[in-house]
Amino acid sequence: MSxxxxxxxxxxxxxxxxxxxxxxERYLSYALSTITQRALPDARDGLKPxxxxxxxxxxxxxxxxxxxxxxxxxxxxxxxxxxxxxxDQSIYDAxxxxxxxxxxxxxxxxxxxxxxxxxxxxAAAYRYTEARMTDVAMRLLEGITENAVDFKPTxxxxxxxxxxxxxxxxxxxxxxxxxxxxxxxxxxxxHNVAExxxxxxxxxxxxxxxxxxxxxxxxxxxxxxxxxxxxxxASILSAYETxxxxxxxxxxxxxxxxxxxxxxxxxxxxxxxxQKSKLVEKIAExxxxxxxxxxxxxxxxxxxxxxxxxxxxxxxxxxxxxxEQLFKLTDLEQRIPLNMNVLDRGTIPRVMSLRRxxxxxxxxxxxxxxxxxxxxxxxxxxxxxxxxxTSSPISTSTx
Amino acid sequence: xxxxxxxxxxxxxxxxxxIREEDDAKASLIAAFSLxxxxxxxxxxxxxxxxxKLEEIELRTEHKALTEEKSHLEALLASERKQWGEIARQIxxxxxxxxxxxxxxxxxxxxxxxxxxxLDEVATSMIEREPITVILSEKGWIRAIKGHTTEIDEKGFxxxxxxxxxxxxxxxxxxxxxxxxxxxxxxGGDKLPGGRSQGEPVRLMVDIEEGQDLVDxxxxxxxxxxxxxxxxxxxxxxxxxxxxxNTRKGKQVLNVSGxxxxxxxxxxxxxxxxxxxxNRKLLVFGIDQLPEMGRGKGVRLxxxxxxxxxxxxxxxxxxxxxWTDSSGRTYSKSMADLGEWVAERATAGxxxxxxxxxxxxxxx
Numbered sequence: 001m002s003x004x005x006x007x008x009x010x011x012x013x014x015x016x017x018x019x020x021x022x023x024x025e026r027y028l029s030y031a032l033s034t035i036t037q038r039a040l041p042d043a044r045d046g047l048k049p050x051x052x053x054x055x056x057x058x059x060x061x062x063x064x065x066x067x068x069x070x071x072x073x074x075x076x077x078x079x080x081x082x083x084x085x086x087x088d089q090s091i092y093d094a095x096x097x098x099x100x101x102x103x104x105x106x107x108x109x110x111x112x113x114x115x116x117x118x119x120x121x122x123a124a125a126y127r128y129t130e131a132r133m134t135d136v137a138m139r140l141l142e143g144i145t146e147n148a149v150d151f152k153p154t155x156x157x158x159x160x161x162x163x164x165x166x167x168x169x170x171x172x173x174x175x176x177x178x179x180x181x182x183x184x185x186x187x188x189x190x191h192n193v194a195e196x197x198x199x200x201x202x203x204x205x206x207x208x209x210x211x212x213x214x215x216x217x218x219x220x221x222x223x224x225x226x227x228x229x230x231x232x233x234a235s236i237l238s239a240y241e242t243x244x245x246x247x248x249x250x251x252x253x254x255x256x257x258x259x260x261x262x263x264x265x266x267x268x269x270x271x272x273x274x275q276k277s278k279l280v281e282k283i284a285e286x287x288x289x290x291x292x293x294x295x296x297x298x299x300x301x302x303x304x305x306x307x308x309x310x311x312x313x314x315x316x317x318x319x320x321x322x323x324e325q326l327f328k329l330t331d332l333e334q335r336i337p338l339n340m341n342v343l344d345r346g347t348i349p350r351v352m353s354l355r356r357x358x359x360x361x362x363x364x365x366x367x368x369x370x371x372x373x374x375x376x377x378x379x380x381x382x383x384x385x386x387x388x389x390t391s392s393p394i395s396t397s398t399x
Numbered sequence: 400x401x402x403x404x405x406x407x408x409x410x411x412x413x414x415x416x417x418i419r420e421e422d423d424a425k426a427s428l429i430a431a432f433s434l435x436x437x438x439x440x441x442x443x444x445x446x447x448x449x450x451x452k453l454e455e456i457e458l459r460t461e462h463k464a465l466t467e468e469k470s471h472l473e474a475l476l477a478s479e480r481k482q483w484g485e486i487a488r489q490i491x492x493x494x495x496x497x498x499x500x501x502x503x504x505x506x507x508x509x510x511x512x513x514x515x516x517x518l519d520e521v522a523t524s525m526i527e528r529e530p531i532t533v534i535l536s537e538k539g540w541i542r543a544i545k546g547h548t549t550e551i552d553e554k555g556f557x558x559x560x561x562x563x564x565x566x567x568x569x570x571x572x573x574x575x576x577x578x579x580x581x582x583x584x585x586x587g588g589d590k591l592p593g594g595r596s597q598g599e600p601v602r603l604m605v606d607i608e609e610g611q612d613l614v615d616x617x618x619x620x621x622x623x624x625x626x627x628x629x630x631x632x633x634x635x636x637x638x639x640x641x642x643x644x645n646t647r648k649g650k651q652v653l654n655v656s657g658x659x660x661x662x663x664x665x666x667x668x669x670x671x672x673x674x675x676x677x678n679r680k681l682l683v684f685g686i687d688q689l690p691e692m693g694r695g696k697g698v699r700l701x702x703x704x705x706x707x708x709x710x711x712x713x714x715x716x717x718x719x720x721x722w723t724d725s726s727g728r729t730y731s732k733s734m735a736d737l738g739e740w741v742a743e744r745a746t747a748g749x750x751x752x753x754x755x756x757x758x759x760x761x762x763x
Binding site for chain 1: 483486487489490491493494497498499503504506507508509510511512513526527
């Protein structure tokens with residue numbers, strides 16, 4: 001290709017660009033955008049931008065928990081068109097996850113139709129399913145009409161979207177979040193809301209409470225799929241104090257006697273994030289490769305509940321030893337990492353300890369507090385534009 | 400605005416008269432009752448329907464409630480403590496709706512301490528226990544045949560190679576390997592290559608240093624002790640439990656330097672030790688004269704003018720010393736007959752009794 005074939009830039013504006021520098025600049029801006037605008041959740045409402053836009057769009061469509069369902073395609077279309085200029089499948093996948101009760105401890109979306117299952121089957125296409133918000137999502141939106149949060153223009157400037165949801169619900173800790181950005185990642189496991197509330201109340205009474213004290217109320221994560229956490233107290237404490245660590249999560253199993261000395265083991269809960277069908281496949285593979293001499297057979301008898309039947313080779317086999325083997329070699333025991341890396345005030349990624357995450361009040365939101373919102377106030381003649389709304393009691397704090 | 404409505408109700412007749420008769424009703428209303436523009440506008444837009452007294456009562460109560468709320472909100476905005484109190488109240492409500500007694504609020508993940516199952520037991524139970532015969536060749540190739548046999552197939556070795564030693568074991572056993580550098584390596588019985596092949600070089604499975612060679616291979620038995628000795632004649636007693644290593648590097652047990660080599664690692668089967676040197680001098684002494692260590696150089700077993708240690712054997716004083724010569728005959732001498740050879744360790748020793756094998760080993 002000769003020099004004559006290369007078109008020259010308009011206005012004769014030519015620049016010599018250093019390739020390395022150009023690559024660095026562009027990759028840096030991509031990295032920053034994945035960190036702040038994609039993978040890391042906001043510390044205040046626990047949502048990534050795509051989820052926030054989905055909930056906002058559902059609110060504009062008036063899809064409350066007592067309203068009729070609307071087609072998912074409608075929601076996805078609104079989100080793409082007005083708020084989120086990215087792929088439709090990714091938005092729908094995000095929405096599907098919000099509706100799965102084995103993925104979200106407190107689902108934000110109430111889905112009608114095939115939304116996938118714990119065996120790893122995917123959801124139906126968005127032209128088939130319907131959705132509306134759950135009570136939890138409504139709580140997150142509480143007060144948004146009363147000017148509780150700032151709005152910013154959307155990507156094309158034609159609409160406004162909320163910067164953060166006001167939230168009367170501790171979503172970051174309750175539902176958790178996982179994400180991989182560039183150069184950093186996040187993994188917050190789900191917790192129990194009642195316990196978070198108790199810890200928050202304690203923190204209000206004693207602003208200088210330590211993480212160890214808070215752990216009296218929050219002993220550890222609470223996964224939607226249940227399970228048993230086998231981690232010594234001290235290690236959970238240090239994970240919560242530093243914001244980094246990991247938890248060993250085991251399946252829940254019981255021994256069922258079948259009479260005449262023969263028994264079988266039934267697994268009723270599997271670890272979070274494990275696909276049941278893949279788990280059974282892998283155990284069967286190991287069984288065929290003769291790596292599990294104590295095991296005779298494994299059967300999946302699940303229906304609405306989870307029921308994996310494990311048969312030992314003989315009734316004399318110690319069930320504890322058989323399960324130890326399985327925990328060591330298969331996903332019946334899983335390591336759940338903890339990396340509480342979230343966007344402080346929506347802008348700066350920071351690894352936070354449990355205390356920062358659950359302490360109530362945000363200095364920026366302190367200008368808006370109230371009890372029950374009323375519409376009469378907007379027209380109040382006495383001039384006091386007291387913007388009434390509730391602000392998230394559970395969010396980052398400056399303390 | 401509500402103030403305006405209330406004034407209207409109080410003076411309803413006058414208001415009606417003004418609206419009916421005056422040209423500019425709005426201005427007159429404002430003048431008559433000192434209303435604001437907004438209030439007057441609202442009164443003029445009022446429906447006749449709302450003249451019912453009931454409405455008045457409703458308005459009054461609404462006004463009262465809103466005034467209360469306004470003062471409440473203003474107090475809230477003013478006092479931070481009150482704000483926290485409000486938040487606390489809301490948190491309390493949330494806790495009630497999602498409490499531990501509700502279906503969605505109940506804790507699902509429980510806790511437990513680390514279970515105390517013996518990991519070794521778990522590890523061994525994963526291997527099917529079968530008898531094997533481990534074969535080690537001169538050039539360092541190792542394999543394991545199924546079953547306990549004493550017959551070995553010569554074709555199983557590479558050209559120029561032959562059998563060095565063979566050991567009966569189980570797949571669940573651990574095998575300990577001593578190198579001339581004094582290091583002991585650990586091999587799992589289940590990890591050895593099958594008997595049909597020619598085996599695998601041991602150097603692939605464990606890290607044996609350059610220039611070192613294999614001395615001995617034996618089955619690990621917990622609780623057993625061995626006497627380890629160098630060619631120079633230094634040695635000590637070591638417990639087999641101390642020899643187990645988890646890494647490829649093995650464990651350095653006998654410290655050897657220069658041209659010294661580890662030569663023997665013999666099980667302790669009694670309370671007496673018999674050593675014979677390359678100079679064909681035999682010495683017998685009590686095993687209590689040897690220290691029991693995990694690692695070290697050891698103490699001198701026998702004094703040599705030239706040459707080094709040839710062989711070592713332990714025996715019980717009550718049973719006496721036995722040896723076999725090259726033709727297979729067994730000789731034995733009781734402690735009474737061994738009187739000449741019993742001395743302190745590190746002494747020179749004497750010529751062995753008649754019938755002692757020519758090759759200076761306790762097994763001909």
